Amino acid sequence: MNKQELVDAVAAVTGESKAATAxxxxxxxxxxxxxxxxxxxxQLIGxxxxxxxxxxxxxxxxxxxxAEIQIPAAKTVKFTAGKAFKDLVNG
Known part of the structure; x- marks a missing residue:
């Protein structure tokens, strides 16, 4: 699902306009x-x-x-799924 498909799906569920949803x-x-x-x-509980x-x-x-190269330390962005989300995905 891309961003436009997400906007369309959320707009359909909420009844809001696509512009307001976007x-x-x-x-x-x-x-x-x-x-x-x-x-x-x-943090979004659930x-x-x-x-x-x-x-x-x-x-x-x-x-x-x-050739060997040195890769410097870096900060990363991570997402950790909540328990309810994990349970839903794992069925």
Whole structure:
């Protein structure tokens, strides 16, 4: 499902216009992005939480030449599904 399909589905469920639904989804994405980029976590009980993780520096290999390269440490964005969501997916 892409963003437009999401907008269409949410608009159908809520009865709101597609424009208002798209605006609400954009606002949600903006708030989650800004919050997580500051290092905070967004928790939606029953759905999951968005947060940051850390990836340690490591040695990798250039696949073209086989030469070893250093890959620097980095912050990552992670989503952890909530229990209810996991249970629904696992049937």
């Amino acid at each position: 605006e609400a989804i954009d606002a949600f994405i903006d708030v989650v992005t800004a919050t997580v980029s500051k290092g905070d976590t967004v 759905f999951g939480s968005f947060g940051t993780g850390a990836r340690a520096a490591r040695t990798g290999r250039n696949p073209a030449t086989g």
